[in-house]
Amino acid sequence: MLNDILPDFQRYLAEKNLVSSDKIPFHALWVSKFLAFSNERQDKNLNSRISMFLDSLVKEKQLPDWQVEQAGNAIRLYTDHFLSGNTASLSPDAQQVSETNKADAREILEKLREAIRIKHYSYSTERTYLDWCRRFFAYLEETNKNSRVEGFEETQVRDFLSHLAIRQRVSSATQNQAFNALLFLFREVLKIELKDLGKTVRAKRGPKLPIVLTTEEVRKILDHLEERDLLLVQVLYGTGIRLMELARLRVQDIDFGMNSVIVRAGKGDKDRITMMPAAIRKSLQKHLMLVKEIHERDIEKGYGEVYLPDGLERKYPNAGKEWEWQYVFPAASLSLDPQSGKVRRHHISPSSIQKIVAAAVRKAGIAKHATVHTLRHSFATHLLMQGVNIREIQGLLGHKNVETTMIYTHVVRNMSKAPESPLDLLLEGSPISAESGDV
Numbered sequence: 272m273l274n275d276i277l278p279d280f281q282r283y284l285a286e287k288n289l290v291s292s293d294k295i296p297f298h299a300l301w302v303s304k305f306l307a308f309s310n311e312r313q314d315k316n317l318n319s320r321i322s323m324f325l326d327s328l329v330k331e332k333q334l335p336d337w338q339v340e341q342a343g344n345a346i347r348l349y350t351d352h353f354l355s356g357n358t359a360s361l362s363p364d365a366q367q368v369s370e371t372n373k374a375d376a377r378e379i380l381e382k383l384r385e386a387i388r389i390k391h392y393s394y395s396t397e398r399t400y401l402d403w404c405r406r407f408f409a410y411l412e413e414t415n416k417n418s419r420v421e422g423f424e425e426t427q428v429r430d431f432l433s434h435l436a437i438r439q440r441v442s443s444a445t446q447n448q449a450f451n452a453l454l455f456l457f458r459e460v461l462k463i464e465l466k467d468l469g470k471t472v473r474a475k476r477g478p479k480l481p482i483v484l485t486t487e488e489v490r491k492i493l494d495h496l497e498e499r500d501l502l503l504v505q506v507l508y509g510t511g512i513r514l515m516e517l518a519r520l521r522v523q524d525i526d527f528g529m530n531s532v533i534v535r536a537g538k539g540d541k542d543r544i545t546m547m548p549a550a551i552r553k554s555l556q557k558h559l560m561l562v563k564e565i566h567e568r569d570i571e572k573g574y575g576e577v578y579l580p581d582g583l584e585r586k587y588p589n590a591g592k593e594w595e596w597q598y599v600f601p602a603a604s605l606s607l608d609p610q611s612g613k614v615r616r617h618h619i620s621p622s623s624i625q626k627i628v629a630a631a632v633r634k635a636g637i638a639k640h641a642t643v644h645t646l647r648h649s650f651a652t653h654l655l656m657q658g659v660n661i662r663e664i665q666g667l668l669g670h671k672n673v674e675t676t677m678i679y680t681h682v683v684r685n686m687s688k689a690p691e692s693p694l695d696l697l698l699e700g701s702p703i704s705a706e707s708g709d710v
Contacts, residue, residue: 276303283353287414289434290348298345305346321346344437352430376408379460386459391580395515403452407431425465428453481648482639483682489649491635492628500627502554503600503619506532507628507643509548511650511667513538514625514643518618522559523595527552534669536580543669559599566597569616574605576615651679 277299284290290298308327309320325343328334383404387397410431435441435449457463484492489508496504507517516534524533530547537543547555569575576591577598583590590596598618608615625643632641639645647668654664665676 276300277349280349280353284348287352287430287434288410289352289430289437291438294341297341298348301342301345302349305342305349317350321350344433348433348437352426352433376405379408379456380404382460383456386455390459399448400452400455403449404456407449407453407456410434428457428465480682481652481678482641482645483652484637484639484641484645484649486653488635488637488639488641489646491637492631492641495631495634496627499558499600500631502551502558503624503627504631504646505548505551506555507624508646508650509551510545511647512545513647514621518598518600518621518624520599520618521595522562522597522599525555525559525599527556537669539669539671541669543666545667562597562599562601563594565601565616566594569605574614574616576613578608578611578615578617648679648682651676652682655679655683 276296280302281295281299284295284298285292305321305324308324312320312323315323321343324346325339328339328342380401384397384401387400392400407428411427414430431453432446432450435446441449454465457465493501493504503517506512506520510532512520512532512534516537519535520532521535524535525547526533527547530549530552531544532547534543534545566575570592577596578584579587579591579596598616600619602617602619605614605616607613608617628641628643628646632639651664651668654667655661661673661676661680664679665673668676670676
C-alpha cells in the first residue's frame with residue numbers, strides 16, 4: 272500500500288500542508304525509489320545522485336515532464352525540508368529579536384506597515400506586502416495549530432514558498448513577490464537574516480513570447496472607444512507606458528513644447544522620457560482643460576489637494592493644490608486617503624483602466640488575451656517593424672537591460688521572407704525537391 276511507504280515523511284507533508292493529500296503517497300513513492308537508486312551510488316554526492324535519478328526517469332523510463340517534476344519536488348522536500356527541517360532553526364543573538372518573535376501577528380504587521388512607510392514604498396506595495404505576510408501567518412497557524420506567531424525559523428519561510436509552488440501552483444512571479452515581502456519582514460522588522468533559501472522548491476516558468484496586436488487590431492479597439500476612454504488607450508499604445516505609469520501621470524509630466532511624456536519614478540524608481548503622439552496632442556489639451564475645471568471646483572469646495580511623493584508634502588505644504596501636480600486622469604470622485612486621512616481626488620484606479628481595455632477588446636471581437644500590457648508590447652513591436660533601433664526602444668520602454676527588449680525581435684517577422692508552409696506548396700501542386708543537408 273502506498274500509505275505504508277515512508278509514513279513519517281507522509282505525516283510531515285500533511286502537517287506542513289506542503290502537498291495536497293491525494294499527492295502525498297506518490298511523493299513518498301518517488302522518494303523511496305530515489306533512496307533505492309541512491310544506495311547503489313554512495314560514491315557520488317547528493318546533488319549528483321538526484322540529477323542522475325531524474326535523468327534516468329527521462330532517458331530510461333521515458334516518463335512525461337510532469338512526473339519528473341513531481342519526483343524532483345518530492346526529493347527536495349525530503350532532503351531539504353524533512354531531514355533538516357526539524358533541526359535547522361535561527362537563533363538570533365539579540366534579546367530584542369527574541370521578544371519580537373513572540374509578539375502577536377497584529378503587532379508585527381503594524382511594525383511592518385511603519386517600516387514600509389519609512390522606506391517610502393508605494394501604497395500598492397504596502398498592501399501587497401501586508402497581504403503576503405498575513406497569508407504567511409495564516410499558514411503558520413494552520414500548520415502549527417496555534418494562534419500566535421512565535422519562534423520564527425528559516426525553514427518556515429522555505430516551507431511556505433514551497434507550499435505556494437507545489438500545492439497552490441502559483442507562477443514564478445507570484446512566488447517571487449511573496450519572497451520579497453517575507454524578506455522585507457524578516458530583515459527590516461524581525462531583524463533576522465534569511466541565509467539560505469536556495470533549497471526552496473521554485474515555481475518554474477518557461478520562456479514566453481508576449482502577446483502582440485496587429486495595427487489593424489489596435490484600430491478596431493480604438494473604434495470601440497470614445498472621449499476620455501479613447502484618449503486613455505491612445506496614450507497607452509502611443510507612448511508604451513505601463514498601467515501605473517499612466518495612472519500616476521501628472522500635468523507637469525506632459526511637455527507639449529518637446530512633444531514628450533515624462534515618466535516619473537517608473538519601474539526601478541527611474542525617470543525616463545517617451546514620445547507624445549502628434550495625433551493626440553489636441554485631444555489631450557482639450558482633456559486637460561476639463562480636468563482643470565474639475566480641479567478649480569474642488570478648490571472652491573475646500574479640497575483640490577493631491578498626494579505628493581516622498582517628503583515633498585512636508586517641504587512644500589501648499590504644492591498639493593497647485594495645478595501642475597494634479598493627475599492627468601483623475602478619479603471620478605473625491606475619496607479618503609488611507610495613509611493621511613485627508614479627502615483628496617486620487618488618480619483613476621488601475622482596475623478602471625483594465626476594464627476599459629477589456630471591454631473594448633471584447634467589443635472588437637479580438638480572440639487574443641489582450642490586456643493593458645499588450646498595448647505596450649504592441650508599441651515596442653510596431654516600432655521595431657518600422658526599423659527603429661533596439662537601443663532607442665529600450666530607452667522608451669525604460670528597460671534596464673537590452674536583453675529584455677530583445678524579446679520583441681522574436682515576435683517581429685518579415686512575412687515577405689518567411690518560408691512557405693509545406694501544406695501550401697502541396698495544395699498549390701508545387702513539387703518539393705529533396706536537397707542534400709541535415710534533416
